[in-house]
Amino acid sequence: MKSAHQDVGNQFDSTALLRSVNLRPTRQRKALAELxxxxxxxxxxxxxxxxxxLRAGVKISLATVYNTLHQFVDAGLLRELVVDSGRAYFDTNTSHHHHFFDEDTGALMDIPGDAVAVGSLPHAPNGRQISRVDVIVRVRKDDA
Amino acid sequence: MKSAHQDVGNQFDSTALLRSVNLRPTRQRKALAELxxxxxxxxxxxxxxxxxxLRAGVKISLATVYNTLHQFVDAGLLRELVVDSGRAYFDTNTSHHHHFFDEDTGALMDIPGDAVAVGSLPHAPNGRQISRVDVIVRVRKDDA
DNA sequence: TCAATAATTTAGAATTATTTTAATGAAAAA
DNA sequence: TTTTTCATTAAAATAATTCTAAATTATTGA
Ligand SMILES: [Mn+2]
Ligand SMILES: [Mn+2]
Ligand SMILES: [Zn+2]
Ligand SMILES: [Zn+2]
Structure with a gap:
């Protein structure tokens, strides 16, 4: 029998999830996956x-956070968003969707993929294939 | 009569252009506008x-290049593009259009605005107005 | 169960992009 | 011309991110 003091707050099996994408279930990776x-x-x-x-009491360095986020992106658990120069956002929603980006506050909001119809794209340049289409709707405070 | 040795290669009146957007026509700004x-x-x-x-023989600091690019963006002469984390691109095409971004080479290619139909966007969040819609089509080497 | 091996984490340094500062120089106004 | 305003610059500062190399931890398979 396993004591309860180790998995307080764990709603899902982060170990299994990490194993399923060939990442060793280390303390740090499990904590980040759960958060x-x-x-x-x-x-x-x-x-x-x-x-x-850190606030949650996990001892982890910033370098490991960066490493882990990129590993999660490579594994398909996260998506990296580029909307603001000099700041990388990571998105836990990996399904097809787009974003509102508030230029005043830096807040991001999902737009369901099917709420935007991107029609009639030209062909990709020679020897290239489309890896993703990102639609970013930039918004800001109403001047009115 | 003005001697010719000062304006070799100037195809257009950068002084007038800069004046028209309320920027003093300095040597550095004229040179960048022309390039x-x-x-x-x-x-x-x-x-x-x-x-x-520098290669063209213009004595100018990197800080001034940054300052000037941002001034040009504010003046509507350029557009800033965010496609790649940690690298800002400036676009001399300020008309409505979108982009292919080659993730392997970092190259950008224009897509005419009317070649992409973005239909049925949801409303902007409360008190916000849409300032721009960017469509970025990310491409990469064909795996085939 | 326990080394041996391989992978991971980390502190700290390094890199890269960009901005700020404060002094100097150039353009416009008076 | 003289004064005022604005622009340029070198250098330092900031911020995000990545690298390095040593220390730690996870997995494997006697
Ligand atoms: Mn990244
Ligand atoms: Mn910028
Ligand atoms: Zn999202
Ligand atoms: Zn363009």
Missing amino acids: LLRHGDRHITAELLHEEA | LLRHGDRHITAELLHEEA
Whole structure:
């Protein structure tokens, strides 16, 4: 029988998830997976996730947060968003969708993939294939 | 009568252009305006433009290149593109259009605005207005 | 169960992009 | 011309991210 003091707050099996994408289930990776994926959709930066982990009592370095986020992206667990120069956002929603980006606050909001019809794209240049189509709707405070 | 040795290669009146957007026509700003706008559409980074200016014999610092690019964006002469984390591109094509971004080479290619139909966008969040819709078609080497 | 091996984590340094500062120089106004 | 305003610059500062190399941890398979 396993004592309960190790898995307080674990809603899902992060070990199994990590194993399923060929990543060793280390303490740090499990903690980040839980912080990121326990709740619904999130758009977060490495810096903020690091602070959140420390606040939750997880001992982890910022370098490991960056490493892990990139590993999760490579494994398909996360998506990296580029909307703001000099700041990388990571998105826990990996399904087909787009974004509102608030230029004043830096907030991101999902737009369901089927709420945007991108029609009649030209062909990709020679020898290239389309890897993704990103639609970013930039919004800001109403001047009215 | 004005001697010719000062304006070799100037195809257009950069002084008038700068005056028209309320920027003083300094040597540095005229040189950058000419490098950027003499030829057709360009997608360039500050670093590359700086090198290009030095190669053309223009004495200018990188800080001034950054300042000037941002001033040109504010004045509507350029557009800033965010497609790649940690690298800002400036686009001399300020008309409505979108982009192919080659993830392998970093190259950008224009897609005419009317070649992409973005239909049925949801409303902007409360108190916000849409400032721009960017469509980025990411491409990479064909795996086939 | 326990080394041996391989993978991971980390502190700290390094890199890269960009901005700020504060002093100097150039353009416009008076 | 003289003054005022704005622009340029070198250098330092900041911020995000990545690299390095040593220390730690996870997995494997006697
Ligand atoms: Mn990245
Ligand atoms: Mn910028
Ligand atoms: Zn999202
Ligand atoms: Zn363009």
